[in-house]
Amino acid sequence: MKKALFTTGTTLAMALMLLSSTSINAQAIALQAPEPADNPNISGNSPWDRACGSSTFNEYFVTIKWAGSANSDNQFILELSNASGSFSSPTVISTITDQNSNSEFLTSFTLSTDIQGSGYRMRVRSTSPATTSPVSSPYSMYYLGFTNNLHMSPEGDGSTPGTLQVCGGGNVTLSVDNVPPTDLNTYQYSWFRSGTPIGTGPSIETSGDGEYFVYIDYGDCTGSANTESNHIIINSGTSSGIAINTPASTSLCAGESAPALEANVQNGSYSYTWYKNGEIVQAEQAGAFTYTIDTNNPSFIGDYTVEVKGSGICTETSQAVTITNAGAFTVNRNNSENLVVLPSQIQTLSVTTDANSPTYQWYRNGTAIPSTNAASLDISQAGTYYVSVTQTGGTCSSTTINSENTIAVSPTEFRLEIDYATPYSECTESSIVLETANIYAVLADSSEIDVTNDVATSFSYQWHKDGVAVSAESAKSISLTSSDENGTYSVEGTFASMASTSNTLPVQLSSNASLTITSTSTVYCSAEDTITIEASIDLTDEDFEWEKDGNIISTTDISLNVSEPGTYRLVVRKGSCPLISNEITVAPLDPELITLDVDGDVIFPEGSSKTVTANGGTSYRWFNANNIEIGSTASITFTTEGSYTLIANVDDCQVAKPITVAYLDLFNIPNVITPNGDGANDQWIIPNSYSNKSDVNVIIYNAKGAEVLNATNYSNNWPESSMAFSSQNMVFYYVIKNKAETLKQGTITVIR
Secondary structure (H helix, E strand, O other): OOOHHHHHHHHHHHHHHHHOOEEEOOOOOOEEEEEOOOOOOOOOOOOOOOEEEOOOOEEEEEEEEEEEEOOOOEEEEEEOOOOOOOOOOOEEEEOOOOOOOOOOEEEEEOOOOOOEEEEEEEEEEEOOEEEOOOOOOOOHHHHHHHHOOOEEEOOOOOOOOEEEEEEOOOOOEEEEEOOOOOOHHOOOOEEEEEEEEEOOOOOOOOOOEEEEEEEEHHHHHHHHHOOOOOOEEEEEOOOOOEEEEOOOOOOOOOOOOOOOOEEEEOOOOOOOEEEEEEEEEEEEEOOOOOOOOOOOOOOEEEEEEEEEOOOOOOEEEOOOEEEOOOOOOOEEEEOOOOOEEEOOEEEEEEEEEEEOOEEEEEEEEEEEEOOOOEEEEOOOOOEEEEEEEOOEEEEEEEOEEOOOEEEEEEOOEEEEEEOOOOOOOOOOOOOEEEEEEEEEEEOOOHHHHHHHHHHHHHHHHEEEEEOOEEEOOOOEEEEOOOOHOEEEEEEEEEEEOEEEOOOOOOEOOOOOOOOOOOEEOOOOOOOOOOOOEEEEOOOOOOOOEEEOEEEEEEEEOOOOOEEOEEEEEEEEEEEOEEEOOOEEEEEEHHHHOOEOOOOEEEEEOOOOOEEEEOOOEEEEEEEEOOOEEEEEEOOOEEEOEEEEEEEEEOOEEEEEEEEEEEEEEOOOOOEOOOOOOOOOOOOOOOOOOOOOOOOOEEEEOOOOOOOEEEOOOOOOEEEOOOOOOOOOOEEEEEEEEEOOOOEEEHHHHHHE
């Protein structure tokens, strides 16, 4: 009696469920919230209460407990919430596929590098049947991406001052400077001033005197990272208003005895440091509030500042005072740095200057040359030359500046170097310029000096290709624009009866010609079909290779006949550079290329019509059941049910596609079947608007809620003839749906 009552109750419950919802769910598993477990790979530990992962350790375990019956395809999926405990977008941290027979098991997980927070929760869910556990308690979880001691400094400049003085109640920005910029904002920081928390970002603005430091706040995992920074003590001080008193003159003559520079704050207990152009010229010294400029030093000009520090005052640096040379002038060499002197040839050296009433003295190898008070000098001997220019007028007289040296050489021979004028790659460039890049004078001791600027225009040139002079190519450079000019090049240069041949350079230019191949088809139908591939140029006298999938298949066929799929191309050898064609891919015919814009059979109400469009072919022909052609375009309109055939061409290949056209079934979905083998009402036949549809899902459940059928393209074949029924009269439940909605649902009574 109880059994009958239970069965009736179950049946009623399932029926009510169908009437009130659009899906049926059989709950067969009860899951508990996952619990932390000890790590079986580490002896002597206990279940974790926080997860502090890093690059050196990142393995945690949880225990999963469940009861019930899992299907063989079930998976247990361990999920992690966000840092606030929300599962609106959970993260899968473990997937388990082999524990469907174990009601309690361990699984491990690792922390991803973006895990940072104290409110993470876990849950586990099964997939078959689908069930989700309660969520776990919240846990602190941090990936310790940075575990070194932090370093912080003023403005993030990388310094380690220890103590800083801040003037007049001002502030200074302290910034972490040793965390990679891409990670800097990943972490939360804890800043302290004398033990009081004051900030959480990667930098702070100081808020008064005290001892400052910072560490990365990893919550409960902070102690595992040990990132505490260096400490900086901030002291306040009063501005002294340091400045350099305005000197009597800031434009001095070389050798002049000038008054000392003087700081406006003068205190014997304060320390002063003097700078020129940011470099110390007088080291820190107590009471050194003056500095005397050494005008005998040619580099005395520049920007002078003074730094002052002392008890009760800020460390400050004055504004700069700029000192100039009143007698400054310039001497510029007009000739090349290196010159060649040859017998019976004269070279002229010269300078220009803006000195006031200048006088000149020329020197060779450090020895004055008599009677050379001029801005130019003619030479015929090798040596090192310069001129001393003395200013004899103006504010500062008797100031002398030496010109740059000129090195004059007498070579025993010359060495020429040629090079590509622009970047060059073999068989890549279609043109290139070669140039005489450098000319070296070779001296008696075999040393060399670059004299390109002096003699390049004095040389005569003759270019050679493969050792043979190139007609009409007698310039410093040669321009090559055709693969017909490929070869090995050098240049012969002649100057003052001295001839020199340069190094050689290979030139392999790509051909300017284009190479295209075409085919009679790109679709391979069968072994009997032949596709012909031809080149855009005559291959009769060419050195060429036909390739298939990168392998040479012919070196003799002017046109290529292919009878198998693959990727084909042609390579023509032009000298040592290949001329490569486009690629043609010949693919086997795929009947699935031809598609219709209907799913399954073509169905429409009797008395109306249905237009069907084919895609994927190059031409189309439609035939009725009598093999009579009824259309030759991509679309056709059916008005009568029956069997039809589409013949679609893809290039030279044909695809035949049978089409069934049927009038829309108008009968209702049956709720009773009698599978007794008499051929009448043996199977559950549903209207063709639902059967044989790939986008329609038909599901049948038994009275216990278990699926007995779940199919798309349902072909009106349930129950199969071999199916056994445990009772004489049984009730089943069906749901017919597509991806968007439930289309039909109800019951099926099987009477035997």
